[in-house]
Amino acid sequence: xxxxxHQAKSLLGSATPSFESYFHARKEKYGYVFLGTRxxxxxxxxxxLADILRDKKRNLLKQGFTARLREAIQQRLERQEQVLLFxxxxxxxxxxxxxxxxxxxxxxxxxxxxxxxxxxxxxxxHYCGFKDGLPAQCPACxxxxxxxxxxxxxxxxxxxSLLFPEARVARMDLDTxxxxxxxxxxxxxxxxxxxxxxxxxxxxxxxxxxERVTLVGVMDADRILNFPDFRSSERAFSQLxxxxxxxxxxxxxxxxxxxxxxPDHPLFQWVIGSDYHALYLEDMRxxxxxxxRPL
Ligand SMILES: [Zn+2]
Ligand SMILES: [Zn+2]
Numbered sequence: 205x206x207x208x209x210h211q212a213k214s215l216l217g218s219a220t221p222s223f224e225s226y227f228h229a230r231k232e233k234y235g236y237v238f239l240g241t242r243x244x245x246x247x248x249x250x251x252x253l254a255d256i257l258r259d260k261k262r263n264l265l266k267q268g269f270t271a272r273l274r275e276a277i278q279q280r281l282e283r284q285e286q287v288l289l290f291x292x293x294x295x296x297x298x299x300x301x302x303x304x305x306x307x308x309x310x311x312x313x314x315x316x317x318x319x320x321x322x323x324x325x326x327x328x329x330h331y332c333g334f335k336d337g338l339p340a341q342c343p344a345c346x347x348x349x350x351x352x353x354x355x356x357x358x359x360x361x362x363x364x365s366l367l368f369p370e371a372r373v374a375r376m377d378l379d380t381x382x383x384x385x386x387x388x389x390x391x392x393x394x395x396x397x398x399x400x401x402x403x404x405x406x407x408x409x410x411x412x413x414x415e416r417v418t419l420v421g422v423m424d425a426d427r428i429l430n431f432p433d434f435r436s437s438e439r440a441f442s443q444l445x446x447x448x449x450x451x452x453x454x455x456x457x458x459x460x461x462x463x464x465x466x467p468d469h470p471l472f473q474w475v476i477g478s479d480y481h482a483l484y485l486e487d488m489r490x491x492x493x494x495x496x497r498p499l
Contacts (some may be wrong), residue, residue: 219449219480220442223435226484249420249451249458251257251476253467256424267363268355273421273461274367277401281371286394286416287401289360290447294377294405295319297352298357300327300338304347311341320352321379322359331378360423361403368401376404409447420451422462427467434491437471441483444475 207214216225216234229236242248254270264271282288299317301308309318311329318327318336327336341348352359361375374380374390381387393399395414402408428440444462452458462472474483 212259214276220438220445221480223438223484223487226480227488234490239309247452247457248478249448251448251460251462253472253476254443254461254463255467256463256465267367268360268423268463269363269367270461270463273463276419276459276461277368277371277421280419281368281400283418284397284400284416285418286397286414287419287421288408288412288417288447288450289353289364289401289403289421289423290405290408291357291360291403292405292428293319293354293356293442294330294358294379295328295356296322296362296495297356298354298418299352300350301353302342302345302347303349303351305342305345307342307344309336319356322352322362354401355423357403357405364401364403371400372398373401373403374399376402376407378405381407401469407442409443414450415456418446418451418452418458420458420460422460424448425464425472426466429464429466429471437483437487439478440471441475445478445480448475 206212218225221229225234228234252272254272256265256268256270258273259265259270266274269277277287297320299308300320310316310328311318311332311334314329314331315335316329316331318334319330320338321328325338326332327338339350342350355363357375357377358379361373364371364373374393376387376390381390390399390402390413394402394412397416422444425440427445428443429436431439433439448458448460450458451460462475464472470486471483474480
């Protein structure tokens with residue numbers, strides 16, 4: 205709109221445009237240029253799915269890591285290549301829960317679960333910033349046993365260090381990059397090869413371009429997939445593609461391993477084939493069928 209007002213031209217560029225932009229391009233409201241090759245002719249990474257439930261049944265799941273992902277990480281460590289692990293949830297665990305009655309601490313202002321941060325022993329609201337100390341006992345039943353539920357980046361960092369004690373592990377999320385030079389410092393250390401495995405939130409999905417990163421692991425794709433929003437598949441697709449795009453951007457071919465409980469979900473086939481167009485057609489078909497359904 206701003207460009208229109210100033211009679212300027214505007215150029216939008218993305219590997220995963222919003223459906224609105226793509227729709228306008230298809231209707232020729234926008235001009236459209238398709239770029240079919242990657243910068244420097246780098247190859248697209250190999251995308252592979254790792255079935256969390258299958259490994260769980262066979263007792264192969266360790267700290268949330270499938271055998272396939274563990275083996276791939278081990279291989280990178282031996283070759284002195286680098287690994288990115290993606291989990292889109294900061295803090296130690298998404299929430300605490302009472303073992304006896306299931307009580308969960310919530311924000312007094314926002315009615316959402318408080319995220320458990322272990323290092324600072326605090327329960328934080330990620331919406332309004334409200335902070336609370338850890339309760340000594342459950343206010344509902346008096347039990348003293350409250351356990352963290354789910355996986356945040358802080359816990360992932362700890363789990364990775366347990367599984368790969370010889371690896372140098374670091375974490376990149378809002379909590380570790382808050383200081384003035386935090387972000388820059390982490391990037392420099394990673395680029396210099398002082399870090400083997402970098403764990404992080406969506407912060408690692410954008411822009412990082414390092415030659416030695418040959419493996420990207422997505423810890424839990426279902427959390428992205430099951431997000432209750434009509435844009436969830438559009439968003440899941442772009443996140444998975446972006447994070448996957450961090451692997452093997454130069455001569456070395458990269459590998460992406462996506463852990464999921466639903467390997468048969470159609471979205472993964474589109475991610476594997478980088479097929480934005482197929483995703484778009486299917487989501488538009490669903491949107492149209494919902495819009496025209498009689499109430
Ligand atoms: Zn309780
Ligand atoms: Zn809040």
